[in-house]
Every structure is written in structure tokens, then in C-alpha cells.
Amino acid sequence: MRWMRYPFRKAGEFLVDRFLPYQSGRGDRRLYQELTALSAGKRASVREYYISKAETTLMILTLGLLAAGVGFLVSAGHDRRIENQSLIRPGYGAGDRNEELAVQVAGEDEPRTLEITVQDRKYTEKEQDAFLERAAAQLDELLPGENGSLDEVRQNLVFPEKLEAGAVTLSWMTVPYGIIDDDGSILHAEDENGTLVEIQGTLTCGEKESIYTVFAKIFPPVLSEEESLVKSIRKEAEHADQQDRYKESIELPTEVNGKVIEWMHPEENPVPAILALTLLAAVCIYIGKDQKVHKQAEERSIQLALDYPDLMWKLSMLIGAGLTIKGAFARVVDQYQKEKNQKTMPRYVYEEAARACYEMQSGIPEAEAYERFGRRCQLPEYVRLGSYLSQNLKKGSRGLTDFLTKEAESSLEERKNHARKIGEQAGTKLLMPMVLMLGIVLVVLMVPAFLSF
Numbered sequence: 001m002r003w004m005r006y007p008f009r010k011a012g013e014f015l016v017d018r019f020l021p022y023q024s025g026r027g028d029r030r031l032y033q034e035l036t037a038l039s040a041g042k043r044a045s046v047r048e049y050y051i052s053k054a055e056t057t058l059m060i061l062t063l064g065l066l067a068a069g070v071g072f073l074v075s076a077g078h079d080r081r082i083e084n085q086s087l088i089r090p091g092y093g094a095g096d097r098n099e100e101l102a103v104q105v106a107g108e109d110e111p112r113t114l115e116i117t118v119q120d121r122k123y124t125e126k127e128q129d130a131f132l133e134r135a136a137a138q139l140d141e142l143l144p145g146e147n148g149s150l151d152e153v154r155q156n157l158v159f160p161e162k163l164e165a166g167a168v169t170l171s172w173m174t175v176p177y178g179i180i181d182d183d184g185s186i187l188h189a190e191d192e193n194g195t196l197v198e199i200q201g202t203l204t205c206g207e208k209e210s211i212y213t214v215f216a217k218i219f220p221p222v223l224s225e226e227e228s229l230v231k232s233i234r235k236e237a238e239h240a241d242q243q244d245r246y247k248e249s250i251e252l253p254t255e256v257n258g259k260v261i262e263w264m265h266p267e268e269n270p271v272p273a274i275l276a277l278t279l280l281a282a283v284c285i286y287i288g289k290d291q292k293v294h295k296q297a298e299e300r301s302i303q304l305a306l307d308y309p310d311l312m313w314k315l316s317m318l319i320g321a322g323l324t325i326k327g328a329f330a331r332v333v334d335q336y337q338k339e340k341n342q343k344t345m346p347r348y349v350y351e352e353a354a355r356a357c358y359e360m361q362s363g364i365p366e367a368e369a370y371e372r373f374g375r376r377c378q379l380p381e382y383v384r385l386g387s388y389l390s391q392n393l394k395k396g397s398r399g400l401t402d403f404l405t406k407e408a409e410s411s412l413e414e415r416k417n418h419a420r421k422i423g424e425q426a427g428t429k430l431l432m433p434m435v436l437m438l439g440i441v442l443v444v445l446m447v448p449a450f451l452s453f
Contacts, residue, residue: 060278086250135168306415312405319401325393329353
């Protein structure tokens with residue numbers, strides 16, 4: 001698996017070394033400071049973070065592009081034409097199925113997308129009579145649609161194809177023919193004073209039929225050629241569906257209004273979705289890594305605040321026992337190093353103290369090392385401590401023990417406040433699970449009560 005990541009690793013190293021985001025003054029300043037603090041000032045760790053982020057992002061982008069390419073090849077090589085220009089009908093009692101298809105009309109560049117209904121293949125005579133009776137009663141309300149009445153029809157009528165949850169199917173005939181389409185839409189009505197049209201609906205349920213007849217006065221609608229062609233195609237498809245109800249497949253029309261048509265499955269191109277998901281994943285991971293650093297930096301600040309009283313007590317006792325400030329720092333660091341392997345996570349204050357000891361060993365003045373220690377911790381109490389220790393080297397250590405003891409005592413109260421705040425945050429996070437559990441308990445109690453009625 002490592003060999004697969006190798007090229008992305010090298011590419012990430014190249015980009016990071018090219019743009020140098022890990023150097024001070026480049027990129028996100030806050031992120032740089034947090035990374036430096038979390039790694040105890042190790043510049044190599046900051047560079048490694050940016051390399052890892054670039055490597056992961058490049059890998060996701062590459063895999064996404066490959067998946068998009070494969071999706072394009074698969075969709076491009078797939079024959080979308082419906083075999084034998086026929087569809088398999090749903091089995092008996094399975095219910096109607098809506099098929100979204102594309103139809104290519106001869107002489108046109110782009111296919112049209114249409115949705116047609118394929119009915120299933122069947123009730124006792126008594127049930128059929130009941131269905132037909134109820135369906136006829138419903139038509140008086142459904143047929144006018146948005147029109148006030150059938151005496152003045154200015155909008156499309158409603159010619160339902162099915163009633164009674166699909167048990168009753170309807171076919172329509174109008175006289176004179178050509179004014180109203182079989183779906184109730186107005187096709188041609190030239191008389192501005194209105195044209196009286198007889199509407200006759202044939203209600204079919206199984207082997208039973210009944211005729212529903214009404215009269216409507218139609219005023220001319222305006223339909224484009226495009227709408228007329230689409231409705232003609234739909235009409236032919238529905239007619240073919242009605243004709244072949246007892247066959248396993250439905251023969252789709254191949255010619256409408258003198259134009260040759262070819263049916264196809266709608267074009268499915270997964271490339272845009274894959275590319276969008278790839279970019280979204282790359283952006284989320286790229287931002288998520290920074291958010292993880294921000295969270296770790298926040299946890300570091302909390303840990304530093306909680307460890308401040310502990311450090312003050314240790315320094316006050318060691319200095320009170322006669323050790324110098326430098327000696328006390330060294331003793332605290334030695335003790336931490338011995339216990340470090342037993343701890344589940346590093347204690348950042350002692351890591352920074354160890355770094356201060358290394359700086360003093362490398363030749364940095366002791367006073368400057370204490371001030372840098374305080375600034376790296378980034379909390380006001382540590383900045384104050386570093387400045388006080390630096391000043392005491394010049395004025396002497398008189399009063400230092402008392403200062404450290406007072407700091408330890410006052411910081412204990414701050415530590416309690418921090419602990420209380422952390423507890424409140426934990427309680428807030430538990431609020432949503434508690435609300436969900438309350439909802440579950442209410443459902444468990446109320447559902448049996450409702451079912452018992």
C-alpha cells in the first residue's frame with residue numbers, strides 16, 4: 001500500500017517545498033502558530049503536516065478523476081436503445097410502473113425525455129361493478145379541473161387515466177374529434193364563441209366496462225408544435241399500452257405524425273456527480289485537517305491552564321528547598337521524562353519546559369529562555385511567569401518563592417472554573433442524546449396506548 005502513496009508523497013513534497021507554507025509569514029498565520037506550539041517548535045513536524053495534507057488531497061483528486069473517467073467510458077460504451085423497442089410489463093398484481101424514456105425523433109439532434117406508464121397484467125364481477133360505480137361518481141368533480149363548470153372551459157380538463165387506486169382505467173373519446181386530446185388538454189378550437197364537445201369516457205375494470213357521457217363548451221387554447229408532438233407521442237404510447245395489456249411486453253410506436261422515432265433509455269452520465277463529489281471530498285478533507293489542528297490547539301490551551309497550578313507548586317517547593325530556577329526547571333523536566341512513557345498523552349507545559357532547558361544548554365541566555373517559554377505557552381499566566389523569572393535573575397530570587405506560592409493558590413481557583421466550564425460543555429453535548437431518548441420513551445409509552453383503542 002505504501003508504494004501506491006509514494007508518487008503522491010513526492011508530489012506533495014514538491015508542492016510544499018515550492019510554496020513553503022510551513023515558513024513563518026506564509027499561509028495561515030494562526031494555523032502556523034498552532035502547529036508550532038503542538039510540535040514544540042519542531043519545524044520538520046510543521047512541514048510534515050503540510051506534506052500529509054497535500055498528499056491526501058492529491059490522492060482523492062486523482063482517484064476521483066479516475067472514477068469519473070471510468071464512468072464516462074462505461075456510459076459512452078453502453079447501448080441505450082431499448083431491445084426490440086419493447087418493455088417488459090409488470091407481473092399480475094404488481095401495480096403500474098412509470099418508465100422514464102428518451103425518444104429520438106428522426107431529423108432531430110437531441111432526444112426527448114418522456115415518462116410513460118406500463119400497466120400490470122387483473123377483481124370479481126361484483127368488485128368490478130363497485131369500482132365502476134364509485135369511479136363514475138368521482139368524475140363529476142374531477143373532470144372540470146380548474147374550470148368553474150363545463151359550460152365555459154378555458155383551461156385543460158382532467159381526463160384521469162386511472163381511478164380507485166388504479167383498479168379502473170379510462171379511455172376517452174370526444175366528438176368532434178381533434179378539439180380535446182385524450183389527456184384533457186385543448187388542441188384545436190377555432191370558434192371564439194366556443195365549441196360544444198361531447199365527451200365520452202370508457203371506464204374499464206377487468207372485463208367490465210361502462211360509458212360516461214357529458215358535454216362541454218370549449219374555447220380555443222394555444223399550443224406550440226413542440227407540445228403537440230409530445231402529446232401525440234404520449235398518446236400513441238398509451239394506445240399501444242391499452243392494446244397489449246395481456247402481452248408480456250408493450251410494443252412502442254415507431255412513427256408519430258409521419259416522423260420516425262426511436263426509443264432509448266435516458267442518458268445517464270455519472271461524470272459530473274463523481275467530479276462534484278471528488279472536489280467536495282477534497283475540500284472537506286483539506287479544511288478538516290486544519291480544523292483538527294485548531295481543536296488540538298484548543299485542547300492544548302485547556303491543558304496548559306489546568307497544569308499551571310501543578311507547575312507552580314513544583315517550582316515553589318524546589319526553589320524553596322534551595323535549588324536555582326534553572327535547577328528547578330531541570331528537575332521538573334527530568335521527573336516528567338521518567339513518567340512520560342506511562343502517560344497517555346504529552347503534557348505540553350513540561351514539553352515547553354524541556355525545550356527551555358535545551359535552549360539554555362545550547363547557549364541561549366537563561367532570562368531569554370524563560371521569556372520565550374512564556375510566549376510559546378501563549379497564555380497570560382505563562383507570559384507573566386516567564387517575565388517574572390527573567391526579572392528575578394537580575395534582581396535576585398528574593399520573594400520568588402512567595403510569588404510562586406501565591407500564583408499556585410490563585411490558579412487553583414481558576415482551575416476549578418476551567419473544570420466547571422468543561423463539565424458544562426460536556427452536559428450540553430449530552431443534551432441532544434437525552435432528548436432523543438425521551439422521544440423514544442414517549443413513543444414506547446404512547447404507541448401501545450393508541451393501538452389499544
